[in-house]
Amino acid sequence: xxxxxxxxxxxxxxxxxxxxxxxxxxYTVYNHMLLPASFGDPEGECAHLKEHVQVWDVAxxxxxxxxxxxxxxxxxxxxxRDLGKAEVNxxxxxxxxxxxxxxxxxxxxIKLAPDRFWISIADSDVLYWAKGLAYGFRFEVExxxxxxxxxxxxxxxxxxxxxxxxxxxxxxIRFFRGRHLSFxxxxxxxxxxxxxxxxxxxxxxxxxxxGEPLWDALFAAGEDLSVxxxxxxxxxxxxxxxxxYGNDMTxxxxxxxxxxxxxxxxxxxxxxxxxxxxxRVERDGPSRVIRGLRIHGERVPPCRTPWxxxxxxxxxxxxxxxxxxxxxxxxxxxxxxxxxxxxEPGRTVWIDAPDETRPAEVTTLPFEKPDEQxx
Amino acid sequence: xxxxxxxxxxxxxxxxxxxxxxxxxxYTVYNHMLLPASFGDPEGECAHLKEHVQVWDVAxxxxxxxxxxxxxxxxxxxxxRDLGKAEVNxxxxxxxxxxxxxxxxxxxxIKLAPDRFWISIADSDVLYWAKGLAYGFRFEVExxxxxxxxxxxxxxxxxxxxxxxxxxxxxxIRFFRGRHLSFxxxxxxxxxxxxxxxxxxxxxxxxxxxGEPLWDALFAAGEDLSVxxxxxxxxxxxxxxxxxYGNDMTxxxxxxxxxxxxxxxxxxxxxxxxxxxxxRVERDGPSRVIRGLRIHGERVPPCRTPWxxxxxxxxxxxxxxxxxxxxxxxxxxxxxxxxxxxxEPGRTVWIDAPDETRPAEVTTLPFEKPDEQxx
Numbered sequence: 122x123x124x125x126x127x128x129x130x131x132x133x134x135x136x137x138x139x140x141x142x143x144x145x146x147x148y149t150v151y152n153h154m155l156l157p158a159s160f161g162d163p164e165g166e167c168a169h170l171k172e173h174v175q176v177w178d179v180a181x182x183x184x185x186x187x188x189x190x191x192x193x194x195x196x197x198x199x200x201x202r203d204l205g206k207a208e209v210n211x212x213x214x215x216x217x218x219x220x221x222x223x224x225x226x227x228x229x230x231i232k233l234a235p236d237r238f239w240i241s242i243a244d245s246d247v248l249y250w251a252k253g254l255a256y257g258f259r260f261e262v263e264x265x266x267x268x269x270x271x272x273x274x275x276x277x278x279x280x281x282x283x284x285x286x287x288x289x290x291x292x293x294i295r296f297f298r299g300r301h302l303s304f305x306x307x308x309x310x311x312x313x314x315x316x317x318x319x320x321x322x323x324x325x326x327x328x329x330x331x332g333e334p335l336w337d338a339l340f341a342a343g344e345d346l347s348v349x350x351x352x353x354x355x356x357x358x359x360x361x362x363x364x365x366y367g368n369d370m371t372x373x374x375x376x377x378x379x380x381x382x383x384x385x386x387x388x389x390x391x392x393x394x395x396x397x398x399x400x401r402v403e404r405d406g407p408s409r410v411i412r413g414l415r416i417h418g419e420r421v422p423p424c425r426t427p428w429x430x431x432x433x434x435x436x437x438x439x440x441x442x443x444x445x446x447x448x449x450x451x452x453x454x455x456x457x458x459x460x461x462x463x464x465e466p467g468r469t470v471w472i473d474a475p476d477e478t479r480p481a482e483v484t485t486l487p488f489e490k491p492d493e494q495x496x
Numbered sequence: 497x498x499x500x501x502x503x504x505x506x507x508x509x510x511x512x513x514x515x516x517x518x519x520x521x522x523y524t525v526y527n528h529m530l531l532p533a534s535f536g537d538p539e540g541e542c543a544h545l546k547e548h549v550q551v552w553d554v555a556x557x558x559x560x561x562x563x564x565x566x567x568x569x570x571x572x573x574x575x576x577r578d579l580g581k582a583e584v585n586x587x588x589x590x591x592x593x594x595x596x597x598x599x600x601x602x603x604x605x606i607k608l609a610p611d612r613f614w615i616s617i618a619d620s621d622v623l624y625w626a627k628g629l630a631y632g633f634r635f636e637v638e639x640x641x642x643x644x645x646x647x648x649x650x651x652x653x654x655x656x657x658x659x660x661x662x663x664x665x666x667x668x669i670r671f672f673r674g675r676h677l678s679f680x681x682x683x684x685x686x687x688x689x690x691x692x693x694x695x696x697x698x699x700x701x702x703x704x705x706x707g708e709p710l711w712d713a714l715f716a717a718g719e720d721l722s723v724x725x726x727x728x729x730x731x732x733x734x735x736x737x738x739x740x741y742g743n744d745m746t747x748x749x750x751x752x753x754x755x756x757x758x759x760x761x762x763x764x765x766x767x768x769x770x771x772x773x774x775x776r777v778e779r780d781g782p783s784r785v786i787r788g789l790r791i792h793g794e795r796v797p798p799c800r801t802p803w804x805x806x807x808x809x810x811x812x813x814x815x816x817x818x819x820x821x822x823x824x825x826x827x828x829x830x831x832x833x834x835x836x837x838x839x840e841p842g843r844t845v846w847i848d849a850p851d852e853t854r855p856a857e858v859t860t861l862p863f864e865k866p867d868e869q870x871x
Contacts, residue, residue, distance in 0.1 A: 125498050
C-alpha cells in the first residue's frame, strides 16, 4: 500500500466524512473524486455483502446531464445501443465509443424525461466528449455536471432497509427502473441498480447537504440488519464478471471484445458515433474477447499492470487486467482478454504474474460455483 | 495520510519502477495516472529543488496529439490565446474554456509542425473534448494520445545535468522553446519548461521502454550534482504562484478570474470556443480574482476542501484552495480567490480553516520574499 496525497483536486463527496468515520482503509480515485476501496478486510467485506446490506459512497459515478430539445438525439449519437424504446425512468447500460469504435466509457443512461437524461459515468470525462459534440453539432442542449451524488445500498437485505427509509414503494421498482421517492420532504430518484451482483438500489442524491442525513437515516434504520459502510468490492465484482472501465477495457477495445456486443445495434437505423467501424467489427468478428480465468496456485499479488497470458509454447495470447483471491471459489479469479484461438472455456493458458508464471483455466463470465457447473 | 488502492486504471508510467525504488512516499492521481507527490520530506525536497537538481516523473502530463490539415485551425478553436504567430518548436500556455468561458484545462501546446501539435494537459480529459470537436466539425485531423511521457529536470543545476546527457545544445534552448536532441540514437523533443520556478527542462519521452535508460543516465551523470527524484512540490509551487487546475481553478472559473487574462485575446480575429462569453467578462471585469494569502499562526492542516475566506464582518468573500507552511517565508502561504472589494494586496481577511479561524494578508502572486518587498 502507498499513501495518497489529498487535495481539493481529488474531490471529497457528500459522504466522505461518514466514510472516514466508518474507518475507510484505502481510497482509489475515480472521476477526480475519492472512492472508498476498502475498509481493511476485503474478504470479510465481500462475505458481508453477500449476506447482509452495505451502504456505498459511489458519488464518483458523476452524472452528465443532457437537457433540451435535442437531448434524445444527442444521447443516441453517443451510443450504438438503440434507445428508441427507452421509457421515462428507465436505465440503460450504454457502451460509448469513439469514431473508430474504441470504448470511451460504459455508463448507465437514465431517461428522466423525453428531453432530459443523466449519463452516470465510469472513470473518464464524458462531460468533455458530450460538450465537444454538442458544440460541434450545435445541438440545442445544455450539458453539465449537476450536484448529484449516487449512494448505493447493496446486498440481499437492501430492499428491507430501503423500504424502511423510503417506504414499500421501493419494492415495486423493477431492475434498471427507477422512480422518485421522498426523503425528508425531498424527491430523490431511486433505481434498482448497482455495481454488484447482490441486488440493491442506487439513490441519486441531488443536494450535497442531504448526504449525511441520508447516510445517517440508513444506518439508524439498518442496525439490526448488520448494515455496514462498503464500496465496490474487487472480489465480488470479478466473481460476478462486472467489468471496470480503465481496468478491463480501454479506448483500445471495441464493445465486441468486451462481451458487450448484445448492447450494440450499429446495423439499425440509429446514427451513432463509430457506426461504420462497429459494423466492420461485427462482420469480421473480434480478434480477442474478454473471459474469466481461474489462476491456480497461491494468492496472486495486486494486478497493477496487465499480466501477459502465454500459450503452451510461450507465445503471448492475451493479458490479465484484474485478479484477486476468491475465498468463495477457493482460487484466484481474474478477468482478461484472450486472442482468437485461445478463448474457449476449459483451455489451459499460462499467466506471467510478477511473482511467478502460473497455469490458469479459461472460463465464462460470471464465474460459476463448482456445484453450479456440475448441476 | 490514507492508502491508495492500486490497479491498472491508475496507470503507472515508464518511470514508476524507478520512482518506487527512490522511495516515493505518496502519490496523487492525475489524468488516470500516478504522480509522485512526496518522497517523505516535502520541506527538504523544496529546499533541495531550490539548490540542486531533481528528476520528476511527470508522465501524467499526457499529450493530446492533433495531426492533419486542420490541426492549426482546431487548436486555435480550443483556446482564446492568439496562436497566429506560433513558430515550430514553440510552447504556448493556453487556457482552454468551454462555450461559456469556464476553464476546461490549462495545458501547454507545442507546435511540432504546421500540421502537428501536442497539447500537454493538466488533469482533465482534453482528449475527449478534442475528439468531440473534431467529430462535430468534421475536421481533417487525427486526435489521439501518443506514447509520450514527459520527464522533468528541474532546479538551478538542471542545465548542467542536461548538457552532460544531451550535449551543450540544451544551453541554447530559450524559455518555452524546444528542439529535438539525441539520446541513445533517438531524437527526443526537449523544451525549457516545467512546473517549478527554479528553471529546467522537460523531455518528451516518446517510447515507454526508453524511460528507465533515460532515468538511469540522468542519475549516473548527476551524482556530483546531488540529483534526486522529486515531483511538483506544493510549497514551491504556491510560493511561485503556479496554479493547479482542479485545485485553484475549475470549470466554474473564467481565465480572467484566474489571472490569465493576459493569455486571452477574444477580441481578436480568432474564432475560439467561448469567445462571446469571454468578451462579456473582459468588458465587465471579473467578480473575483485569484490572489496569494499569507495565513498567520501555526502551520495549517492539508487543504482538502476550499476554506471559506471571511471579511471582518464574517461575510464570505472568497475561498482558499491551496495552502501549506513555507519555511522560506516563515508563514503559511496560500492561493485563493477573493471577491471584488476584497482582493487588494495588503488587506487583512479571515480564513475559516478546519482547525481554527486565522487572520491572513492578501498578496500578489508569486509571493515576494520580505527583502524583495522592501527592496
